[in-house]
Amino acid sequence: MQTLNNLPPELLRQRHTLRERILSVTAADFNATALAVFRYQAVYNPVYKTYLSLLGITPGQVTGLAQIPFMPIGFFKQHPVLSLAGVGITEPTTTFASSGTTGTQTSRHIVPDTALYADVSRRIFEQQYGPLTNFHILALLPSYLERNNSSLVYMVQQFIQDSGSAQSGFYLNDRDALTGHLRTLLQQDDRTVLLIGVTFGLLDWIEEGADLHFVGKSNRVIVMETGGMKGRRKELLREEVHALLTDKLALPAIHSEYGMTELLSQAYSPGEGLFYPGATMRVLLRDTNDPFCIYPETYTRTGGINVIDLANLDSCSFIETQDLGQFGPDGTFRVIGRFDNSDIRGCNLMASL
Structure with a gap:
């Protein structure tokens, strides 16, 4: 071999x-x-x-x-x-x-050089958003965390490590804990909080009933959706999803990430679904x-x-x-x-x- x-x-x-x-x-x-x-x-x-x-x-x-x-x-x-x-x-x-849903065949991406993936994804993110050390990173990716072979989870794990923030981390289904931790972080220091979440997870979060307008009032939170309902909710247009999120979070825009298992590079949108591809x-x-x-x-x-x-x-x-x-x-x-x-x-x- x-x-x-x-x-x-x-x-x-x-x-x-x-x-x-x-x-x-x-x-x-x-x-x-x-x-x-x-x-x-x-x-x-x-x-x-x-x-x-x-x-x-x-x-x-x-x-x-x-x-x-x-x-x-x-x-x-x-x-x-x-x-x-x-x-x-x-x-x-x-x-x-x-x-994939039950009975469907999933894509498999063989990656013998994960260091290249980590280096490229870091470069792409930092060229658009600045150093990862400026962020606390909170990840609401339940459908991905339920598997142990998600490229998105791997990337976010690398981002958390590179951020150097002990306050960064993943959330499975405890959305109340996410709200409480986010509120605490915004009172502690001046780092920006990046909340990256699968679409259905973010929609479930804003429907919990808590007043989340503090998110937008802080001017220090980026909410980024990764797309997809993963069979958990009715599919919506991106514009509809963003309208729901901006209303509940009092944010001017929702960011988006375009990536997939078969790709190791990403594109990011700062709002309105207009994506800037990485280098x-x-x-x-x-x-x-x-x-x-x-x-x-x-x-x-x-x-x-x-x-x-x-x-x-x-x-x-x-x-x-x-x-x-x-x-x-x-x-x-x-x-x-x-x-x-x-x-x-x-x-x-x-x-x-």
Whole structure:
């Protein structure tokens, strides 16, 4: 069994060089770095390599991001998507899994380098919100805590550790304790409190009956929803969720995080659902009927969201999601909804693997 530390020297150097480029990537060199990662994964990721072959793609002829085929996200349910699997990387450090209802197949994301995930997610958050040491972090993520393989819980655990705050922590279902602790924190020091919660958990919290207007009056609380009802409540539009939360909490805006098990990079919205992707992330839109038709960034209508996630160095960085979105100004995007069909066209190509 090979590990990342005892790969053949030439391959180890190649991966290390890409890893360093990813950690320091800027907008100016994003395209070049993405193409380098594409060529690497086209050779060393067996699942993605087979997908490209079935599409008739010659990697050496791909010269721009719009030419890169994006792998349907459903492959994470069907296959072990792992770069370097062909040279013996068979025992990952960590495997993250998505939530799912009874009887449904969940996505599995093999991550042999969790340090890269931690470094990238920290950089993305701090570039938008400032140092984690400025925060107390309270997490209301009951559906994720009930599992032991959530990438979101892992990320928030790293954030709590990096914050250096002994007052940070997770809450399962004790929402009264959350309210009391939040009130106490706002009386103690001048750190900002980041309350990050799954949508149904935040809605359950504000319906407990307590007066929560002290949250907005403090000017020191960021409430961030991670999306999803996880089958616990009726699905609502993001605008409806935010309207309920801003009213009950007396806040001017609710922040949002866009991420998923299959991605190691995140995008954050400071309000109104307009997401700013992290430095290692780029969102493209595709035609809703032709997944291989990529729209220009000037496109003004809804399209399917494709994500380039450079942090997915050890899985696949080019993901065709099941989300629908629109471009916003200055590289931002909105998430409008999801495709009605659960299996995006393209998955059938891999059925014989």
